Amino acid sequence: MAEPSLPELFQAQVARTPHAVAVHSGGRELDYAGLNRRANLLAHQLLARGIGPEDVVGVRIPRSADLLVALLGVLKAGAAYVPVDSDCPAGRLAYIVEDTGLELMLVPDAGAGDETGAEGGPRTLAVPAVVAASEAAGAPAHDPTDADRPAPLTARTLAYVIYTSGSTGRPKGVTVQHDTLLRYLEFARAAYPSLAEGALLHSPVAFDLTVTALYGPLLLGGQVRVGSLDREPEPGTAAGRPGFVKATPSHLPLLTALPSSLSPTGELVVGGEMLIGDVVDRWRRTHPGATVVNEYGPTEATVGCCVFSIGPDDPIEPGATPIGRPTPGTELHVLDERLNPVPPGTEGELYIAGGQVARGYLGRPALTAERFVAAPGGGRMYRTGDIARMRPDGHLEYLGRTDDQVKIRGYRIELGEVTSVVAARPGVRQAAVIAREDRSGDRYLAGYVVPEDGASVDPDRLREAVARVLPAYMVPASVVVVGELPLTSNGKLDKDALPEPPAEDAVVGDEPETEAEARLCALFAEILGLPAVYLDDDFFGRGGDSLRAARLANKARKAGWTFGLRDVLELRTPRALAAHAPDAVTEGAVS
Structure with a gap:
């Protein structure tokens, strides 16, 4: 092919830096030569099964070195990968398998290495096991070429299929070719030089925002650092700060609350939803040396196609940040x-x-x-x-x-898809789903259902049923049963007339006995937007999430407590946190 392919660009980087660390995950490192060899072994196994250009292969592997082996192996074979999150609901997974005609799913070891799939489902292939077996058998490990493939790998060959929410109730698979993917990566390599210093891989592979941190470092000799933004770094995490981090605007409060080791030294690229200048300003006060880039782009335009850069010395505009100029x-x-x-x-x-x-x-x-x-x-x-x-x-x-699409924590959600799933539940005559804001300004989905005559709808059971079909980020945070859906004069849904979901009724629990417990209960209530929180109330059971947990940890730290985000995630109640770190106030009984 006239233009180099992504595998060829990666192989060129392997030749330049064979012994540099390519990926750091779970305390283990894999260099460029090792990553390339493993991907080649997998690619030849796929080719031996007749898989090649325009074929699709599912990848359902958590963020890890094995994930990179799987993605590169599929691309080296000339095939396209279909990323599936590990926690993808069974119903959605079944739809993706049927819609793509998937016959093979790459998985981690987890007892799925025998190529036997569930009845009617794709065969599974455990990547670590097949790579190890190929190595032991002396199988081919050279860089595949068109001589190995059943058809040539060209610029217009399919590279991946990523599913996004669909307004008709069915998710839709966006098909991205090698040429469009490479054009984006060529831009990223030039615009984000800190990719060479390493990038934090923290977001789901089925979210196309992740493409930058997956491939950008590997084309510049950098390191892919597998990590997370919902807690402090785990033991074994790569030392030092990454040069590059890409996240959604909703992640910025987390980055502000978490240790600086998770924030980048070079570029922080944000995308997926509207970026507000005040949020950027709060993060930059403690990270003044980094450049912040607002990158806009739907999946249909290959990751990012418009950028606005804020240099370390540039003023931050109040309100919404522009999306800038095209790539x-x-x-x-x-x-x-x-x-x-x-x-x-x-x-x-x-x-x-x-x-x-x-x-x-x-x-x-x-x-x-x-x-x-x-x-x-x-x-x-x-x-x-x-x-x-x-x-x-x-x-x-x-x-x-212009339509009913919304963005919540960076995820693109078609309200029509969620509404259709809710409306299909037994006992539901009509349904509506809208995006609302809580007291802290966070957006969430609220569902409204009209029961069929004589039927009774339990909101909690309905949410559980929806969660078996849709990803967690698409499940309404609350469901309200109403007698009818309000309509405007022209017969359309009157969203403004829908009632605000009532505050969750909690069982009255133990009252605080010390000043530390009382202040923590009050802080829980403030962050969660609740009238009262008791000693043993579970933070997440009362509506908390990782973003609110970061706010809680941040406010607590400013008030003098020593616990962090990980403590909130693990201890979860005012009683446990007060016992763990009671040092923000002088202990004493509450009068």
Whole structure:
């Protein structure tokens, strides 16, 4: 192929730095030569099974060195990978398997190395086991070429399929080719030099934001550092700070609360939802040397296609941060309903054209034709559904959506998909799902159901049923049973008239006996937005999550307590935390 493929670019880096550490995970390190050899062994096993270009292979492996072996092995074989999160609900997994026609799923060792799949499901192949067996048998370990593949690997060959929420109730698979993936990575290598200093791999592989931290370091001789942003670093974590971290704006409070060893020295790239300047300012006060980049881009435009950079000495604008200017080779158009350009300062729908536009939706030609339309100057452009406007300085501003798509903690959610799943539950006659904000400004999903005549709907059981079909981030945080759904004068759902979910009723528990316990109960209630919290109330059972846990740890630290985020995640109650670190106040009985 005229353009080098991702495997070829990685192999060139292997030749330059064979003994440099490529990945650090769980206290173990794997160098470039070792990673390449393992990926080659796996690739040849896939090729021996007849897998090659335009075939798809599922990958359901937690963040680890084995995950990188699996992804590179699939790409070296010329096939495309379909990433699936380890906690993907069975119903959603079954849909993805059926929609893609998956016949093989790569998995960790977990007793799934015999290639036998569940009835009607794909065969499974345990990556560590097959690599070890291939090594022991002296199987081929050279870099695969087109001579090994059943068909040539070209620039237009499929690289991966990532599923996003779908408005019709069915998730849709976005198909991304090698050429569009490489154009993004070429931009990232040039724009984010700190990738060479190592990147923190903390987000799900089924979230295309993760692509940057997966491949960016491996094309620059950097290190992929497997970690997490929902707790302090575990023992065995790579020493020092990563050069590069990519996260969602919702992660910034976590990064602010967590030890500085998780924050980058070079670039912090944020994307996935609107970035507010005040949030950036709070993080940068303790990390003044890093550059913050607001990177915009739907999955259909291959990770990121528009950026706004805030250097260490640049002022931070209050309110929403602009999404900036397009990446090289990308064209951004703000158009009216007739696809005519609107003047600067005027709102319009954002369309993306150029070299990063994805192939389309897997097996959905009608939807592909609807969303990927002809560009004015030729070629195709993707209709984002995002409302934007051009500022006088040439930077784009993101203003909102034209439809019912929402972003919560960076995840793209079609409310229609969640609504259809809720409405399909037994005993439900009508359903609606909307995004609301709690007292602290965090967005969450709220569901509303009208029972069928004579039926009774239990909100907790309904949420449990939905969780068996949808990922956790798509399950409504609360469900309210109503007599009817309010409508506007033109017959549409009146979202403003839907009642706010009531505060969760908690069983009255033990009252605090010491000042430390009392202050912790009050702090729990403040963070959770509840009228009262008792000594043995579980933080997560009362509606907490990792972001609120970070706020709790941060506020507690400022008040003088010595416990951190990991303690909140593990101890969970005011009583346990007060016993663990009672030193914020002078002990004494509460009068």
